Amino acid sequence: MECSWILFILCLTSLVLLPGTFQLQSSQSQVLLQLRKHLEYPKALEVWDSYKDLCYLPSSPQISIVCQDNSVTELRIMGDKPSFNISKFYGFPITNVTLSDGFSIDSFVTTLARLSTLRVLSLVSLGIWGSLSDKIHRLRSLESLDLCSNFMYGMIPPKISVMDKLQTLTLNENFFNGSVPDWFDSLSNLTMLGLKNNALNGTFPSSIRKLEKLTDLVLSQNRISGRLPDLSSLTNLHVLDLRENQLESELPSMPKGLVNALLSKNFFSGEIPQQFGKLFQLQHLDMSFNLLRGTPPAKLFSLPNISYLNLASNMLTGTVPNHLHCSGVLGFVDISNNRLAGELPSCLRSSLGNRVVKFSGNCLSVDLQNQHQISYCDRVSKRNRSAGKKIGVLVAVVGGIVLLMVFLAFGLVVLCRRYCPRGTSEQRLLTKSTQDKSAIPSELLASARFLSEASKLGTQGIPVYRIFTVDELKEATANFDQSMFMGKGSIGETKLTLSNSFQIYKGRLENGTYVAIRCLALFKRYSIRNLKLRLDLLSKLRHPNLVCLLGHCIDGGEKDDSKSSPEKVLKWSERLAVSIGIAKAVHFLHTGMLPGFFNNQLKTKNILLDENGIAKLSDYGLSIITKEIDKIGVRLGDVQAKEEDRESCLALAKGAEPAFYICLVLPIQPSALTVLQPFLLDLPTLASIKHMTKLEDDVFSFGFILLEMLVGPTAGKGESILNEMYAAQLQLQAISEGDQRSDIASQQ
Numbered sequence: 001m002e003c004s005w006i007l008f009i010l011c012l013t014s015l016v017l018l019p020g021t022f023q024l025q026s027s028q029s030q031v032l033l034q035l036r037k038h039l040e041y042p043k044a045l046e047v048w049d050s051y052k053d054l055c056y057l058p059s060s061p062q063i064s065i066v067c068q069d070n071s072v073t074e075l076r077i078m079g080d081k082p083s084f085n086i087s088k089f090y091g092f093p094i095t096n097v098t099l100s101d102g103f104s105i106d107s108f109v110t111t112l113a114r115l116s117t118l119r120v121l122s123l124v125s126l127g128i129w130g131s132l133s134d135k136i137h138r139l140r141s142l143e144s145l146d147l148c149s150n151f152m153y154g155m156i157p158p159k160i161s162v163m164d165k166l167q168t169l170t171l172n173e174n175f176f177n178g179s180v181p182d183w184f185d186s187l188s189n190l191t192m193l194g195l196k197n198n199a200l201n202g203t204f205p206s207s208i209r210k211l212e213k214l215t216d217l218v219l220s221q222n223r224i225s226g227r228l229p230d231l232s233s234l235t236n237l238h239v240l241d242l243r244e245n246q247l248e249s250e251l252p253s254m255p256k257g258l259v260n261a262l263l264s265k266n267f268f269s270g271e272i273p274q275q276f277g278k279l280f281q282l283q284h285l286d287m288s289f290n291l292l293r294g295t296p297p298a299k300l301f302s303l304p305n306i307s308y309l310n311l312a313s314n315m316l317t318g319t320v321p322n323h324l325h326c327s328g329v330l331g332f333v334d335i336s337n338n339r340l341a342g343e344l345p346s347c348l349r350s351s352l353g354n355r356v357v358k359f360s361g362n363c364l365s366v367d368l369q370n371q372h373q374i375s376y377c378d379r380v381s382k383r384n385r386s387a388g389k390k391i392g393v394l395v396a397v398v399g400g401i402v403l404l405m406v407f408l409a410f411g412l413v414v415l416c417r418r419y420c421p422r423g424t425s426e427q428r429l430l431t432k433s434t435q436d437k438s439a440i441p442s443e444l445l446a447s448a449r450f451l452s453e454a455s456k457l458g459t460q461g462i463p464v465y466r467i468f469t470v471d472e473l474k475e476a477t478a479n480f481d482q483s484m485f486m487g488k489g490s491i492g493e494t495k496l497t498l499s500n501s502f503q504i505y506k507g508r509l510e511n512g513t514y515v516a517i518r519c520l521a522l523f524k525r526y527s528i529r530n531l532k533l534r535l536d537l538l539s540k541l542r543h544p545n546l547v548c549l550l551g552h553c554i555d556g557g558e559k560d561d562s563k564s565s566p567e568k569v570l571k572w573s574e575r576l577a578v579s580i581g582i583a584k585a586v587h588f589l590h591t592g593m594l595p596g597f598f599n600n601q602l603k604t605k606n607i608l609l610d611e612n613g614i615a616k617l618s619d620y621g622l623s624i625i626t627k628e629i630d631k632i633g634v635r636l637g638d639v640q641a642k643e644e645d646r647e648s649c650l651a652l653a654k655g656a657e658p659a660f661y662i663c664l665v666l667p668i669q670p671s672a673l674t675v676l677q678p679f680l681l682d683l684p685t686l687a688s689i690k691h692m693t694k695l696e697d698d699v700f701s702f703g704f705i706l707l708e709m710l711v712g713p714t715a716g717k718g719e720s721i722l723n724e725m726y727a728a729q730l731q732l733q734a735i736s737e738g739d740q741r742s743d744i745a746s747q748q
Contacts, residue, residue: 025070025071027114028070028115029053029054031111031112031114032048032054032065032072032075033048035108036048038103038104038107038108039077039079039099039108039126039128040099040100040103042077042079042080042126043079043080044062044063044077044078044079044080045077047063055067055072062077062078062079063076063077063078064076066120068117069117071115071117072115072117072118073117073118073119074118074119074120074121075115075118075121075123076120076121076122077122077124077126078122078124078125078126079124079126079127080125081097081099081126081127082125082149082173083125083149083173083174083175084173084197086151089129089175091129091153093129097127097151098127098128098129098151099126099127099128099129103128103129103130104130105128105130105131105132105133106130109132109133109135109136110133110135112136112139113135113138113139115139116138116139116140118139118141119141119142119143119144120142120143120144121139121142121144121145122144122146123146123147123150124146124147124148124149125148125150126150127150127151128147128150128151128152129150129151129152129153130151130153131152131153131154131155132152132154132156132157133157134158134159135159136157136159136163137157137159137160137162137163139163140162140163140165141165142163142165143166143168143189144166144168145163145168145169145170146168146170147170147171148170148171148172148173148174148194149172149174150173150174151175152171152174152175152176153174153175153176153177153199154176155176155177155179156171156176156178156181156195158181158183160187161181161183161184161186161187162186163187164186164187164188164189165189166187166189166190167189167190167191167192168190168191168192169187169190169192170192170193170194171198172194172195172196172198172218173197173198174197174198175198175199176198176199177198177199177200177201178200178201178202179200179201179202179203180195180200180201180202180203180204180205180219180222180224181205182205182207184208184210185207185208185210185211186207188211188212188213189213190211190213191213191214191215191216191236192214192216193208193211193214193216193217193218193219194216195218195219195222196218196220196221196222196241197220197221197222198221198222199222199223200219200223200224201222201223201224201225202225202226203224203225203226203227204219204226204228204229204247206229208234209229209230209231209233209234210233211234212233212234212235212236213236214234214236214237215237215238215239216237216238216239217234217237217239217240218239218241219241219242219245220241220242220243220244220245220262221243221244222244222245223245223246224242224245224247225245225246225247225248226247226248227247227248227249228242228249228251228252228268229252230252230253231252231253231254231255232252232253232254232256233255234255235255235256235257236255236257237255237257237258238257238258238259238260239259239260240260240261240262240263241260242262242263242266243262243263243265243266243286244264244265244266245265245266246267247266247267248266248267248268248269249268249269250268250269250270250271251268251270251272251273251276251292252273253273253275254276256279256280256281257281258279258281258282259281259282259283259284259305260282260283260284261279261282261284261285261286261287262284262286263287263290264287264288264289264290264310265288265290266289266290267290267291268287268290268291268292269291269292269293270293271292271293271294271295272287272294272296272297272300272311274297274299276297276299276300277297277298277300277303278299280303280304280305281305282303282305282306283305283306283307283308284308285300285306285308285309285310286308287311287314288310288312288313288314288334289312289313289314290313290314291314291315292311292314292315293314293315293316293317294316294317294318295317295318295319295320296311296316296320296335298320298321298324298325301324301325301326301327301330301333301347301348302324302325302326302327303327304327305327305329306327306329306330307327307329307331307332309330309332309334310332310334311334311335311338312335312336312337312338313336313337313338314337314338315338315339316335316338316339316340317338317340317341317377318340318341319340319342320340320342320343320344320345320348321345322343322345323345324345324348325347326345326347326355330355331355331356332356333355333356333357333358334357334358335348335359335362336358336359336360336361336362337361337362338361338362339363339377340359340363340364341363341364341365341374341377342364342365343364343365343366344359344364344365344366363376363377465536465539465549465550466550467552467553468552468553468663469553470553472509472510472553473507473517473553473663475510476507476508476509476510476515476517477505477506477507477517478507480505484506484507485503485504485505486504486505487503487504488503488504488605503519504516504517504518505517505518505519513550515550516547516608516618517663518618518663519663520663535549535552539551541589544614546588546589546616546617546618547608547616547617547618552663553663574613575709577614577615578607578609578615578709579705579706579709581614581615581616582602582607582615582702582705583702585615585616585617586602586617586698586702589698590698598698602617602698602701602702602705603701603704603705604705604708606618607705
């Protein structure tokens with residue numbers, strides 16, 4: 001029987017000690033050796049040479065490796081190059097303090113990321129320096145990350161926010177700077193957050209309040225400023241360390257389960273909240289070196305678990321109650337350097353038990369040689385009260401002055417509206433030299449209803465409209481290179497524009513935004529202020545089927561013409577989708593605001609397709625930029641032109657230079673927008689057909705777009721159909737006029 005038991009134990013032992021059970025993969029062994037090389041062979045890793053399989057390396061305070069399923073799951077290394085002895089670090093290696101100049105933190109993190117099964121990573125006091133690479137997020141299995149006491153600087157990588165398995169994040173005693181990140185709510189499993197002794201600034205991140213599992217929050221020795229929010233939602237928080245920051249609000253409510261609260265050396269003001277007397281789990285409370293006022297709550301001293309209470313170097317006043325009861329575990333109390341007066345309660349006398357009590361620098365009636373005179377505390381108290389009264393009076397006076405100015409401004413506005421002509425400046429800006437029934441009246445453009453309705457269309461998700469410089473557009477388009485040319489178009493031969501001078505360029509702005517730039521040559525110089533006002537109206541239009549404006553540029557330069565990009569033939573389903581999208585855009589321009597936009601230059605060249613095949617209309621609303629379009633007074637082949645039209649045509653014939661160019665900037669995706677030219681039939685050729693009295697009418701133009709969708713790619717075929725339609729229209733018109741003449745004759 002004994003032999004069988006011995007045999008069973010031997011078999012079990014052999015199974016446990018079977019070689020290769022935890023044998024490390026050769027690839028991971030190579031990664032560990034490369035990491036040692038990156039870390040420049042620290043002394044703590046010299047022991048690695050004695051082990052063929054590092055999974056069997058015994059753990060020590062300096063090194064620990066844990067393996068599972070032939071892969072490294074835990075790696076802990078502690079070196080001998082701490083950072084707490086260095087007060088300032090300027091981003092350059094320090095001999096015998098940091099790793100050498102040849103160290104690359106980016107390469108180190110790239111190598112480290114090959115240990116994809118890591119759950120625990122601790123690299124402490126190894127002299128690692130540089131800006132922590134975003135590649136650290138590749139360790140998606142990490143549950144604990146500890147990089148304390150190194151020389152890492154710059155911003156904390158935002159990609160850490162995707163490491164949703166993290167439970168512990170400790171970056172204490174480094175040189176991280178910039179604002180404290182506000183993406184911690186993405187780490188829903190986080191229980192411990194340590195950013196102690198860095199150079200972080202900004203306000204307290206509100207996202208921390210959403211970490212319901214957080215137990216330890218250590219942000220001390222930074223430059224965090226502003227208001228400390230209510231932390232009562234952190235129901236599992238036990239440790240709160242905010243020492244040596246610049247927080248300057250009143251103390252908020254704290255979680256009921258708080259054990260240690262370290263709030264010293266800030267600018268907290270106001271009275272100590274009574275809620276602190278209900279923190280029954282509190283053991284350690286340090287609020288020294290702040291600006292706290294009033295009398296400390298008596299319940300603080302009697303909390304059942306309080307052992308350390310430091311209220312020194314504040315501005316506390318009043319008397320401590322003689323009947324004060326102290327907790328049996330209270331071993332240290334410091335109320336020194338305040339403005340407290342009266343007797344010292346019996347439970348705070350040092351002669352009782354082993355309790356340490358410090359109370360010098362007050363106006364108490366005990367230990368007089370270390371106390372101020374009672375007049376000192378009274379004077380300081382009166383000074384504080386008088387200062388408070390002065391501040392109150394000052395606030396009241398300033399508030400009264402501001403209120404008076406508001407009333408005066410309101411009265412002035414009312415008087416101006418009552419006695420001054422309304423809309424004078426806008427009407428002066430938008431006065432039309434001639435009336436055109438087919439264009440938008442300038443009185444409507446100046447209407448307050450238009451501005452209010454257009455503003456309601458929203459600009460969310462669209463960059464702010466701005467003015468671009470010529471140099472910015474040249475840089476974006478490689479000096480308007482031919483490779484950036486997308487196409488051209490025209491809005492008719494008018495006094496303001498040169499036919500076929502409307503050109504489209506693609507480009508990329510300095511911030512990486514891809515844009516389409518439309519350049520329009522204007523021949524008539526008029527008020528730049530007027531033009532900017534009209535552009536501002538266009539910038540407010542937002543619709544899924546409209547190309548929204550990002551900005552504009554006005555210049556006197558001249559752009560070279562180029563060849564148009566090749567046409568793209570669309571399928572029938574794509575043509576139908578384009579037609580529906582443009583119909584929605586036109587419907588929005590007509591009815592989506594008051595007043596609507598008409599004469600929107602509807603033609604296939606002005607339709608763009610994005611990467612999803614969604615049609616977007618451009619060049620809409622150009623009638624309010626060009627201000628007026630010459631009427632085509634054509635009757636039965638006889639062109640009626642005004643004298644000023646002849647002068648304009650004569651100027652064009654003589655090669656007159658444009659007064660200035662205006663470029664409109666529109667957002668696109670890289671290689672996404674293409675000019676829609678599915679057919680060779682072009683609307684400008686339709687303009688040559690005589691007797692077309694409603695060329696710019698949107699419904700009429702949209703009909704031609706639909707016709708192009710049906711005609712196909714042959715221009716001659718499309719023009720023949722149009723000629724037949726026009727001939728039929730003339731016959732109907734002649735019949736209609738004949739009927740009218742017969743009616744008139746019968747009436748006579």
